[in-house]
Amino acid sequence: MGNLALEVRYALRERVVIASLVLAFAMASYAVITGKLEVDEQRSEISTLVRETESDQDHVLGQQPDAGGAAYYVHHVTYQPPSALAFAALGSRGELPWQHRVRMLALEGQIYETDAGNPALSRLGRLDFAFLTSVLLPLILILLLYDLDGRERRDGRYELLSATSASKGSPFFVKAGARTLLLFAASATPFAVMAAFVSAPLGPSLVVAAVVALHLCFWLVICRLVAVRFTQASSSATVLLAGWLLFSMAVPAAARIVVESSVPVPAGGELLLAQREAVNDAWDLPKADTMEPFVASHPEWRDHAEVTQPFEWKWYYAFQQMGDEFVASESAQLRAGITRRDNLMGVAALLSPPLATERWLTRLAATDRAHHQRYIQCVRGFHAALREFHYPMLFGASEYSPEKMAGLPKYQPCDE
Amino acid sequence: MMDKAAVVRIAREEWRFWLRSRTAVAAAAVVFILVITSLVSTAIRIETEREARLQLQAIAEETFRSQPARHPHRMIHYGHYVFRAPAPLATADPGVDPYTGTVMFLEGHKQNSATFSPRYTQADAGPYAFLSPALTYQLLVPLLLIVVGFACLARERETRTDQLVFTMAVNPGSFWLGKSLALAALAFATLVPLGFVAGNAWLQGENGWIALTFWLGYAVYLLCWVFLITACSVWSKRASTSLLALLACWMVLNVLLPRIASSAADAWAPLAGKVQSDLEIARELRDVGDGHNANDPSFAKLRAQLLAQYDVSSVEELPINFRGVVAEAAEEELTETLNRFADRRFDQELAQAELANAFSLLSPYLALKSFSITTASTNIGQHHLFLRSAEALRFSFVQSLNKVHAEVLTYADDVNRSVDQQSEQRTRVDAHHWRVLEDFDWEPASVSDRLSGSLPFFGMLLMWALAASILGWIGTSRGAWSQDG
Numbered sequence: 001m002g003n004l005a006l007e008v009r010y011a012l013r014e015r016v017v018i019a020s021l022v023l024a025f026a027m028a029s030y031a032v033i034t035g036k037l038e039v040d041e042q043r044s045e046i047s048t049l050v051r052e053t054e055s056d057q058d059h060v061l062g063q064q065p066d067a068g069g070a071a072y073y074v075h076h077v078t079y080q081p082p083s084a085l086a087f088a089a090l091g092s093r094g095e096l097p098w099q100h101r102v103r104m105l106a107l108e109g110q111i112y113e114t115d116a117g118n119p120a121l122s123r124l125g126r127l128d129f130a131f132l133t134s135v136l137l138p139l140i141l142i143l144l145l146y147d148l149d150g151r152e153r154r155d156g157r158y159e160l161l162s163a164t165s166a167s168k169g170s171p172f173f174v175k176a177g178a179r180t181l182l183l184f185a186a187s188a189t190p191f192a193v194m195a196a197f198v199s200a201p202l203g204p205s206l207v208v209a210a211v212v213a214l215h216l217c218f219w220l221v222i223c224r225l226v227a228v229r230f231t232q233a234s235s236s237a238t239v240l241l242a243g244w245l246l247f248s249m250a251v252p253a254a255a256r257i258v259v260e261s262s263v264p265v266p267a268g269g270e271l272l273l274a275q276r277e278a279v280n281d282a283w284d285l286p287k288a289d290t291m292e293p294f295v296a297s298h299p300e301w302r303d304h305a306e307v308t309q310p311f312e313w314k315w316y317y318a319f320q321q322m323g324d325e326f327v328a329s330e331s332a333q334l335r336a337g338i339t340r341r342d343n344l345m346g347v348a349a350l351l352s353p354p355l356a357t358e359r360w361l362t363r364l365a366a367t368d369r370a371h372h373q374r375y376i377q378c379v380r381g382f383h384a385a386l387r388e389f390h391y392p393m394l395f396g397a398s399e400y401s402p403e404k405m406a407g408l409p410k411y412q413p414c415d416e
Numbered sequence: 417m418m419d420k421a422a423v424v425r426i427a428r429e430e431w432r433f434w435l436r437s438r439t440a441v442a443a444a445a446v447v448f449i450l451v452i453t454s455l456v457s458t459a460i461r462i463e464t465e466r467e468a469r470l471q472l473q474a475i476a477e478e479t480f481r482s483q484p485a486r487h488p489h490r491m492i493h494y495g496h497y498v499f500r501a502p503a504p505l506a507t508a509d510p511g512v513d514p515y516t517g518t519v520m521f522l523e524g525h526k527q528n529s530a531t532f533s534p535r536y537t538q539a540d541a542g543p544y545a546f547l548s549p550a551l552t553y554q555l556l557v558p559l560l561l562i563v564v565g566f567a568c569l570a571r572e573r574e575t576r577t578d579q580l581v582f583t584m585a586v587n588p589g590s591f592w593l594g595k596s597l598a599l600a601a602l603a604f605a606t607l608v609p610l611g612f613v614a615g616n617a618w619l620q621g622e623n624g625w626i627a628l629t630f631w632l633g634y635a636v637y638l639l640c641w642v643f644l645i646t647a648c649s650v651w652s653k654r655a656s657t658s659l660l661a662l663l664a665c666w667m668v669l670n671v672l673l674p675r676i677a678s679s680a681a682d683a684w685a686p687l688a689g690k691v692q693s694d695l696e697i698a699r700e701l702r703d704v705g706d707g708h709n710a711n712d713p714s715f716a717k718l719r720a721q722l723l724a725q726y727d728v729s730s731v732e733e734l735p736i737n738f739r740g741v742v743a744e745a746a747e748e749e750l751t752e753t754l755n756r757f758a759d760r761r762f763d764q765e766l767a768q769a770e771l772a773n774a775f776s777l778l779s780p781y782l783a784l785k786s787f788s789i790t791t792a793s794t795n796i797g798q799h800h801l802f803l804r805s806a807e808a809l810r811f812s813f814v815q816s817l818n819k820v821h822a823e824v825l826t827y828a829d830d831v832n833r834s835v836d837q838q839s840e841q842r843t844r845v846d847a848h849h850w851r852v853l854e855d856f857d858w859e860p861a862s863v864s865d866r867l868s869g870s871l872p873f874f875g876m877l878l879m880w881a882l883a884a885s886i887l888g889w890i891g892t893s894r895g896a897w898s899q900d901g
Contacts, residue, residue, distance in 0.1 A: 052695040113531060253546070270472065310835065
């Protein structure tokens with residue numbers, strides 16, 4: 001340990017080391033601060049949405065004379081609040097919708113609506129803590145370590161150093177370890193401060209720090225392996241860069257192509273077209289064509305399913321639901337396909353530590369695909385609850401009254 | 417004095433040196449393989465998507481036009497789908513394509529969002545899982561140039577071979593120029609595949625000047641790197657210092673700054689979400705009146721106007737269907753509001769993009785990225801153009817149907833259709849009316865817009881190339897050589 005402390009002191013005397021540490025610290029601070037600003041922005045947006053939706057609902061409900069109108073005109077807002085650690089890994093929140101405005105119509109026509117960030121910025125990506133640790137820190141570490149042996153060789157101190165070293169292993173391993181440790185401290189400190197500031201849960205925060213440390217350890221080992229094998233500094237730099245390219249770009253890109261071609265998903269456009277036909281065809285078909293299959297899958301409404309007028313609300317909502325059920329299997333295939341792709345990508349990430357790091361961090365921050373899927377499920381659950389609430393009044397099993405609408409389900413984010 | 421023959425000779429000797437170096441050859445081979453792979457895989461992906469989307473577009477149009485007789489307002493809610501086909505040069509630079517929705521539902525009273533962006537169904541494969549040809553040229557080719565060229569001058573100084581060259585009446589300026597020429601030749605060699613892509617886009621109907629400018633932009637960008645590399649090599653005493661400086665440059669300019677730019681733009685000029693705008697719209701529309709309800713007090717003025725115009729005393733006596741007139745008027749007023757909010761969103765997105773673009777001054781990588789998507793017409797402006805064209809189509813078919821509603825149906829039937837089967841049958845208008853739907857074709861931005869839009873970024877790239885070359889030139893007299901004495 002004494003050796004390590006000594007090496008840390010030596011390292012801190014070098015300009016390159018100081019510059020790298022300052023850069024890493026500055027970037028990490030920038031990343032967590034802009035991440036926090038973004039999360040704050042999203043939280044305030046959610047509270048605005050909830051407030052505005054309530055006032056909108058109050059306004060709309062006051063005007064509705066019947067159950068059908070109340071169900072038709074009232075909109076609800078659903079959302080996925082950012083987790084406490086979201087500031088560290090914004091993940092899919094810029095690209096996939098985390099808020100929806102839904103109503104009692106067929107859900108398949110609404111759930112794919114996309115309220116996402118600015119594509120012009122998504123294209124550039126964000127500098128969040130996850131990007132910093134998965135992509136940039138390895139690069140900085142490579143710059144710090146590639147020349148460690150080469151320089152001593154060039155200056156003619158290599159043999160002397162190796163011969164006089166007190167430790168059993170290579171003196172360079174301790175040297176490299178000291179630099180890695182410093183880099184870890186410089187980048188993890190801003191994260192730790194921000195995590196404490198937003199009172200993020202301790203356990204997951206520690207796991208984040210551990211993931212970062214593990215990732216740096218991986219690159220420390222790679223750097224040492226290469227440095228021992230290639231005596232020339234420039235060759236070792238080239239090889240390390242190639243390694244960085246391989247792990248950060250080539251493996252993920254190749255894995256993505258393999259995963260996507262082996263797990264096909266239904267085309268979204270086709271699903272939407274099919275869903276619309278199913279819903280709209282009902283207008284031109286005899287009412288029985290809608291109501292019979294409807295009571296077959298929802299026998300609880302058998303006694304209330306008779307339709308006599310050219311237009312009745314219960315028939316209207318029945319064919320909305322039948323439209324959803326018509327594409328239910330494609331929709332389920334789509335979700336299963338997305339989940340399967342992501343799971344396979346998780347396996348492929350074993351071959352790419354940078355990707356594994358990024359995926360771990362987004363998972364801990366609840367901003368990964370799996371959490372997005374869970375949010376979508378949550379919206380589906382809420383929509384089902386809406387149907388359950390409205391159907392008795394629509395089918396005439398109970399009388400509509402404005403007072404009853406006080407019991408209208410309110411969206412609650414599902415527990416993570 | 418510049419000795420042309422000497423410059424060429426130096427360049428040729430540098431190439432000979434590289435061809436003997438295993439690292440250089442291996443690095444070049446790897447980058448070439450990556451470039452070709454990304455070219456082929458992106459072309460296949462974009463072409464498959466283009467075909468699929470065009471096919472779905474044709475199906476959607478055919479389906480709409482072949483609907484049976486119906487109440488015209490039903491068709492407004494039946495709606496229509498439009499699909500966004502990628503621009504020809506998207507095979508070289510997909511730009512915002514992966515992040516923007518590909519299909520959009522058009523219906524009355526509402527502007528929906530474009531859904532199913534390619535990202536929707538993709539697994540999380542990290543930030544660099546899409547190696548588009550553009551990205552390989554922007555990110556990887558400079559890295560190849562660095563690895564091959566970082567030592568081109570510093571190496572000669574370390575081994576003192578430079579003095580040998582200088583004794584042969586070659587001055588440091590020619591020496592530097594020769595090395596730059598060698599590296600530039602390598603850069604142009606890497607640009608050959610991109611030339612094929614640009615040429616292919618031209619054959620596919622892209623404007624020839626656009627294709628050429630696109631390629632030229634990448635050439636100037638790589639020239640920036642050539643001069644940055646030789647300048648660094650001139651100023652550095654040791655090859656290892658040069659490598660360290662260049663890699664740090666590459667990391668800051670190509671990996672770090674773009675992301676700082678986007679985070680900064682987002683923090684400085686936040687964007688109002690679509691759901692939030694929809695709620696604001698709903699609040700504002702409370703005063704517009706519901707177009708489904710002809711008795712809505714908001715339409716009292718319209719009613720009085722029509723009654724006076726046709727000199728009748730009740731809406732029942734009007735020769736046109738009052739409900740249809742109301743629907744048309746309401747849609748127009750509503751669309752005005754919707755467009756105002758849509759414009760606000762476009763403005764906000766453009767403002768953010770411009771803030772991020774401002775960082776182009778600091779990074780040739782960012783300048784090229786903006787140049788590339790503007791020329792290829794895969795930028796955010798192009799996406800807005802798609803959204804605007806879709807909105808124009810929506811408004812046109814909705815209003816045409818509202819006109820049918822007003823002129824073909826009778827008010828009495830329209831009022832009674834929910835309770836009377838015969839009225840309901842009479843309100844179903846003939847299917848030939850569905851032919852009002854126009855084909856959806858939206859064009860890329862005009863050639864002059866694309867060229868003039870990309871000009872500032874092209875200028876920035878030229879400035880960078882010029883600045884780097886001046887830096888290198890000064891280095892030949894004031895850099896490490898002058899310190900050697």
